[in-house]
Amino acid sequence: EDQVTQSPEALRLQEGESSSLNCSYTVSGLRGLFWYRQDPGKGPEFLFTLYSAGEEKEKERLKATLTKKESFLHITAPKPEDSATYLCAVQGSVYNQGGKLIFGQGTELSVKP
């Protein structure tokens, strides 16, 4: 069964204090791994797609990396506006004609000034 586990559940950082969020996954035939950001009262907003181990993507203070078992979302010198819940999802290939994404439970990031 395809599964995604994110850790930690919650992370509190001081402004400028870099850290990483973890996403461990098991999937039958990885088509892609995705990171989303979700602000309170909003729908998830797409950030990155990673397709194969070794791939990296960057956007402002965020950098996503992928191995065969996990992905990391590195946050460099975060600012309070980076506070949000970050969701990881995978898309497997076996029996997945519908393009379904399997989501983790998310990491709630809080960045204090």
Place this chain on the structure above:
Amino acid sequence: EAQVTQNPRYLITVTGKKLTVTCSQNMNHEYMSWYRQDPGLGLRQIYYSMNVEVTDKGDVPEGYKVSRKEKRNFPLILESPSPNQTSLYFCASISSGRVRTGELFFGEGSRLTVL
């Protein structure tokens, strides 16, 4: 502005009273999907539609119905709501050619409470 619009955003109802949550997108996307989000369980797919008149079950379809009569609209129907359908619901869409990118466009959510 490209967007996915859901209505209502908030609803409190009682067990057994049929309700419909509407979803409309203005991006001419072929693929649309419904997810529910529950604490500790994350987002789970309820139903999806690859195009007009083409729908299929996701992981948690029990108690829900959908229809896709027009490309832009994908309503979620709860024929006889029960308390275990209390949840936050999201509609999402994407161009069928870009499904593998995972770049879903989500609506802002509909918070449903069934008493």
